[in-house]
Amino acid sequence: MTTTKRSIRQIGVIGTFCLDQIYPYGGEKITGLGGIYYSLVVLSHLFEDEGRIFPFVHVGNDLYPKISKIFRNYHNIDRIGLIEVPFPNNRVTN
Secondary structure, three states, rough: OOOOOOOOEEEEEEEEEEEEOOOOOOOOOOEEEEEEEHHHHHHHHHHOOOOOOEEEEEEEEOEEEEEEEHHHOOOOOHHEEEEOOOOOOOEOOO
16 A cells, blocks of 8 residues: 655635734834734745645735735735725734
């Protein structure tokens, strides 16, 4: 009996981007991307050139240009599912 290793070649990811604003005690505000951003970046590095990632996410019109620009550098992430919507993106403040 033999076994064949099968690898995932495509994956869809559903979620949301968050604009995180963190106010550490005694420090300056830190702003960065969160939410689905982390999943997509990690998957991109895991897949390398062996697969394709398809995010399906609404992106607020305030973050869409930035998100679009960032993911131009990730050649295995298909940007067709990054859908710009006519309102601001989600924000998380801590």
